[in-house]
Amino acid sequence: MYTQGLDKAGKNEVANADPETAEQLEAFQARIDAEEKIEAKDWMPEAYRRTLIRQISQHAHSEIIGMQPEGNWLTRAPSLKRKAILLAKVQDEAGHGLYLYSAAETLGVSRDQMVADLLSGKAKYSSIFNYPTLGWADIGAIGWLVDGAAIMNQIPLCRCSYGPYARAMVRVCKEESFHQRQGFEIMLTLCRGTAEQKAMAQDALKRFWWPSLMMFGPNDSNSTHSAQSMAWKIKRFSNDELRQKFVDITVRQADFLGLRVPDDKLAFNDATGHYEFSEIDWQEFFDVLAGNGPCNSQRMAKRRSAHEDGAWVREAARAYADKRAAQAAA
Amino acid sequence: MTPEQHLTAYILRLGDNALVLGQRMLELVAAYPELEEELANANFALDYIGQARMFYSYAGELEGAGRSEDDFAYFRPEHEFKNLLLVEQPNGHFGDTIVRQVLFDVYYLGLLEALTRCSDQRLAEIAARAEKEVRYHLRHSAQWLVRLGDGTEESHRKAQRSLDGLWRFTGEMFAADALDEAVLASFGGPNLADIAADWQKDISTIVDEATLSIPQETHMASGGKQGMHTEHFGYLVAEMQSLPRTYPGATW
Numbered sequence: 184m185y186t187q188g189l190d191k192a193g194k195n196e197v198a199n200a201d202p203e204t205a206e207q208l209e210a211f212q213a214r215i216d217a218e219e220k221i222e223a224k225d226w227m228p229e230a231y232r233r234t235l236i237r238q239i240s241q242h243a244h245s246e247i248i249g250m251q252p253e254g255n256w257l258t259r260a261p262s263l264k265r266k267a268i269l270l271a272k273v274q275d276e277a278g279h280g281l282y283l284y285s286a287a288e289t290l291g292v293s294r295d296q297m298v299a300d301l302l303s304g305k306a307k308y309s310s311i312f313n314y315p316t317l318g319w320a321d322i323g324a325i326g327w328l329v330d331g332a333a334i335m336n337q338i339p340l341c342r343c344s345y346g347p348y349a350r351a352m353v354r355v356c357k358e359e360s361f362h363q364r365q366g367f368e369i370m371l372t373l374c375r376g377t378a379e380q381k382a383m384a385q386d387a388l389k390r391f392w393w394p395s396l397m398m399f400g401p402n403d404s405n406s407t408h409s410a411q412s413m414a415w416k417i418k419r420f421s422n423d424e425l426r427q428k429f430v431d432i433t434v435r436q437a438d439f440l441g442l443r444v445p446d447d448k449l450a451f452n453d454a455t456g457h458y459e460f461s462e463i464d465w466q467e468f469f470d471v472l473a474g475n476g477p478c479n480s481q482r483m484a485k486r487r488s489a490h491e492d493g494a495w496v497r498e499a500a501r502a503y504a505d506k507r508a509a510q511a512a513a
Numbered sequence: 514m515t516p517e518q519h520l521t522a523y524i525l526r527l528g529d530n531a532l533v534l535g536q537r538m539l540e541l542v543a544a545y546p547e548l549e550e551e552l553a554n555a556n557f558a559l560d561y562i563g564q565a566r567m568f569y570s571y572a573g574e575l576e577g578a579g580r581s582e583d584d585f586a587y588f589r590p591e592h593e594f595k596n597l598l599l600v601e602q603p604n605g606h607f608g609d610t611i612v613r614q615v616l617f618d619v620y621y622l623g624l625l626e627a628l629t630r631c632s633d634q635r636l637a638e639i640a641a642r643a644e645k646e647v648r649y650h651l652r653h654s655a656q657w658l659v660r661l662g663d664g665t666e667e668s669h670r671k672a673q674r675s676l677d678g679l680w681r682f683t684g685e686m687f688a689a690d691a692l693d694e695a696v697l698a699s700f701g702g703p704n705l706a707d708i709a710a711d712w713q714k715d716i717s718t719i720v721d722e723a724t725l726s727i728p729q730e731t732h733m734a735s736g737g738k739q740g741m742h743t744e745h746f747g748y749l750v751a752e753m754q755s756l757p758r759t760y761p762g763a764t765w
Binding site for chain 1: 556
């Protein structure tokens with residue numbers, strides 16, 4: 184999902200100064216099992232805190248980097264209405280990034296640190312945003328498939344055991360649901376349009392289908408951190424469960440649009456009531472996560488240059504604030 | 514031209530300013546150094562695009578030839594856009610964009626305030642809505658200009674250069690042409706001489722607070738209001754119109 188990198192163990196983790204006792208851990212788990220929300224000031228195991236910081240910050244970074252592929256079509260949106268809707272959507276993503284950084288800050292990490300980790304390449308963001316948006320239909324496909332996949336994961340996160348994250352997700356999900364509908368509506372308009380427009384929609388589905396399935400992360404058998412996250416009720420469903428749910432819903436929507444899902448082995452299994460699909464190209468997934476996707480360098484270069492080019496602006500704002508503070512004190 | 518035709522052309526010009534400035538701001542999305550500014554830029558750009566849609570839709574109705582907001586945005590050649598040269602200038606750095614916003618928004622706010630009192634009710638209503646938005650934009654941009662001017666030596670130098678560089682595009686705002694005069698006479702539209710006087714006073718206040726200086730440049734560029742643009746503008750139009758021009762007749 185937006186936090187696929189979680190399946191890798193974190194590095195440079197600071198050892199907890201106070202050893203955690205079995206009683207503390209049991210009491211914490213009992214609160215989780217009783218579906219109590221954990222709040223910022225509550226005691227929590229260090230590993231729970233670290234997992235959440237990684238997950239929430241990766242989610243925030245994904246929102247910020249995710250603005251780039253869609254931003255790529257803002258100046259070329261084909262009608263003023265589409266332009267306004269896309270802009271509102273990209274603005275929502277910046278807003279999601281802001282709530283999520285704030286939610287992560289409740290766990291004792293600063294936004295500056297999180298941003299530094301993103302810019303240095305230490306922190307990850309969702310692999311999906313390393314694919315290019317080559318046509319207008321890609322904006323439809325991103326809303327329909329990428330936001331659709333994100334919602335599958337994020338609706339259960341509204342019940343996540345960590346209160347500030349769960350509450351942020353309630354608001355995020357409302358907006359994501361609108362994003363998903365607008366994406367599908369772009370696809371529908373294209374599919375009901377000219378032959379050229381329908382071909383654009385088909386091409387976008389062809390390129391975004393497999394990367395969308397990769398958003399759910401590795402298969403359960405290869406997802407080392409999942410069990411602990413499930414026990415802590417940070418995660419409620421496994422990667423494969425969510426991926427299957429996504430395929431079952433989305434294939435029917437593709438049929439409705441009259442588009443072909445690019446998988447020759449795709450077939451409905453009457454016995455299980457689910458669609459069967461081909462194995463994902465995991466080599467591609469790991470390559471993109473490792474930084475070798477089509478747009479990794481481009482996305483990071485743009486984020487870094489925005490940050491570096493803005494250094495003088497941040498310094499000016501600080502200097503001005505210092506002068507005003509000095510005047511007020513005088 | 515009849516008074517209604519003058520009004521239609523005048524409203525289209527308002528739409529052009531809003532659209533072109535909004536389009537320039539869109540180019541900056543996902544490139545801001547701070548998340549809060551990212552949100553502000555997207556939010557303000559959305560307001561300008563929204564204003565352009567209202568102006569264009571109303572102009573289309575007045576014209577009565579069946580042209581939609583998209584026909585005005587996507588199917589007119591460069592020289593039919595009558596926006597000010599100031600709003601089409603390339604983004605440059607953060608200081609350039611802030612100076613452009615301040616110079617334009619002080620003028621635009623004055624214009625919108627005057628339009629809320631014009632005799633065309635629909636235009637007055639659109640102006641009243643836009644005025645609330647622009648008042649907020651201006652507060653934000655003016656605060657930034659003060660921070661940049663009175664921040665570090667580097668930011669002061671950059672902000673002053675931005676102001677010097679864009680100053681020559683401000684004269685055009687107040688050079689009343691036949692359209693401005695017709696809308697003033699027939700609909701009680703803005704009197705640009707009054708707006709110029711307020712603009713000079715307000716800009717001086719902001720520039721003083723920012724510890725910057727009013728540029729001494731006296732030569733003023735013009736032409737935008739007549740459809741004679743700077744070289745940068747053709748690219749903006751070509752990019753914006755590329756899809757509908759490539760696939761004419763398609764619905765998006």
